[in-house]
Amino acid sequence: MTTTELGLAEALVRLAHTVQHVFGDVSREQDLTPQQAQLLCVLIREPVGMTELTRLLHLEKSSLTGLVDRVERRGLVTRVPDDRDRRACRIALTDEGVELAHRTHEAVTNRLDARTRRLPAAARSHVLAALDALS
Amino acid sequence: MTTTELGLAEALVRLAHTVQHVFGDVSREQDLTPQQAQLLCVLIREPVGMTELTRLLHLEKSSLTGLVDRVERRGLVTRVPDDRDRRACRIALTDEGVELAHRTHEAVTNRLDARTRRLPAAARSHVLAALDALS
DNA sequence: TACCGACAGTTCGTAATACAAACTAGATTA
DNA sequence: TAATCTAGTTTGTATTACGAACTGTCGGTA
Numbered sequence: 155m156t157t158t159e160l161g162l163a164e165a166l167v168r169l170a171h172t173v174q175h176v177f178g179d180v181s182r183e184q185d186l187t188p189q190q191a192q193l194l195c196v197l198i199r200e201p202v203g204m205t206e207l208t209r210l211l212h213l214e215k216s217s218l219t220g221l222v223d224r225v226e227r228r229g230l231v232t233r234v235p236d237d238r239d240r241r242a243c244r245i246a247l248t249d250e251g252v253e254l255a256h257r258t259h260e261a262v263t264n265r266l267d268a269r270t271r272r273l274p275a276a277a278r279s280h281v282l283a284a285l286d287a288l289s
Numbered sequence: 290m291t292t293t294e295l296g297l298a299e300a301l302v303r304l305a306h307t308v309q310h311v312f313g314d315v316s317r318e319q320d321l322t323p324q325q326a327q328l329l330c331v332l333i334r335e336p337v338g339m340t341e342l343t344r345l346l347h348l349e350k351s352s353l354t355g356l357v358d359r360v361e362r363r364g365l366v367t368r369v370p371d372d373r374d375r376r377a378c379r380i381a382l383t384d385e386g387v388e389l390a391h392r393t394h395e396a397v398t399n400r401l402d403a404r405t406r407r408l409p410a411a412a413r414s415h416v417l418a419a420l421d422a423l424s
Numbered sequence: 425t426a427c428c429g430a431c432a433g434t435t436c437g438t439a440a441t442a443c444a445a446a447c448t449a450g451a452t453t454a
Numbered sequence: 455t456a457a458t459c460t461a462g463t464t465t466g467t468a469t470t471a472c473g474a475a476c477t478g479t480c481g482g483t484a
Contacts, residue, residue: 161417162401162402162405162413162416162417162420163397163398163401163402163405164398165416165417165420165421165424166304166308166401166405166420167308167312167397167401168420168424169301169304169305169308169420169423169424170304170305170308170309170312171347171424172423172424173301173302173304173305174305174309175347177302177305178347187439187440187441187471189440189441190440203461203462204461204462204463205460205461205462212310212313213441213442213443214442214443214444215461215462215463216442216443216444216445216462216463216464216465217441217442217443218442218462219462219463219464220440220441220442221440221441221442224439224440236461239450239451239460239461240449240450240451241448241449241450241451241460241461241462242450242460242461242462243461243462262298262302263298263299266297266298266301266302267297267298269423270297270298270301270423272422273419273422273423277415277418277419278297278419280412280415280416280419281297281300281415281416281419281420282296282297282300283412284408284412284413284415284416285297285300285301285303285304285416286300287407287408288304288307288404288405288408289300289303289304289306289307322442322468322469322470324469324470325469338432338433339432339433339434340431340432340433348470348471348472349471349472349473350432350433350434351433351434351435351436351471351472351473351474352470352471352472353433353471354433354434354435355469355470355471356469356470356471359468359469371432374431374432374479374480375432375478375479375480376431376432376433376477376478376479376480377431377432377433377479378432378433425484426483426484427482427483427484428481428482428483428484429480429481429482429483430479430480430481430482431478431479431480431481432477432478432479432480433476433477433478433479434475434476434477434478435474435475435476435477436473436474436475436476437472437473437474437475438471438472438473439470439471439472440469440470440471440472441468441469441470441471442467442468442469442470443466443467443468443469444465444466444467445464445465445466446463446464446465446466447462447463447464447465448461448462448463448464449460449461449462449463450459450460450461450462451458451459451460451461452457452458452459452460453456453457453458453459454455454456454457454458
């Protein structure tokens, strides 16, 4: 009865793999690891605390500490003390970090758009609506 | 003139993240790392040589050696010598590996299907066609 | 046959990733 | 105030990933 849509799950997995690959290529060109690039992109909108970051990136806090350490050591982010809570800090992009984050985000978007551009407009909006429903 | 489809690239990235998360959850439940689980799934269809695996998984051969080592140590795969080429080997699932690979593949598929099941059938086929065009 | 470049896979050294458990210090609640 | 919770770090370990150098085999060619 539950007629499984043959291949849709597989297609999603393949797509995820493709996206991951694009992201990896772009990161390498910016001399970043994919994880570092992802962190920068998440911070574009606004500075974020460590605990919130673990939710956004699906990482344990101990893993996150090291990731932030390394990116901070490169001068791309800083730990800004939170004056409401002296235990906490928010991770903010430096000027250099903002620049690199935008470059990375734009490159990823461009390459993905280059692929979707082949699709007819109707298909794009269908996919967009469906993907929004999925995540 | 290149009217960028606003948000489609972002939606793809979010989706990739979701899929990755599902895959990570399933892997952990099977006491595998995501990379190990991915390797097992690739081998379900047929045994594959190291060089071909580097293409399928987008890994350097030196990275692959270690990955296969660890999975072989767990008794999930074996290196089968290729009798046409004594340099080469094909990586094949053991009986235990077959079982685990199927369990993993099925669990991932189930969880992704559970998400897509909310979509109307027409949307599913649109998305399927579009995703096939993208990867 | 003997040589030589190409190829399959491994080894080695290094850096990054990721986790769990234990910990510090500031916040919150009883 | 004392007990408890929370934010983030530290420590130790296994895995992931890469590049460079290496071994052994294959294939072609002189």
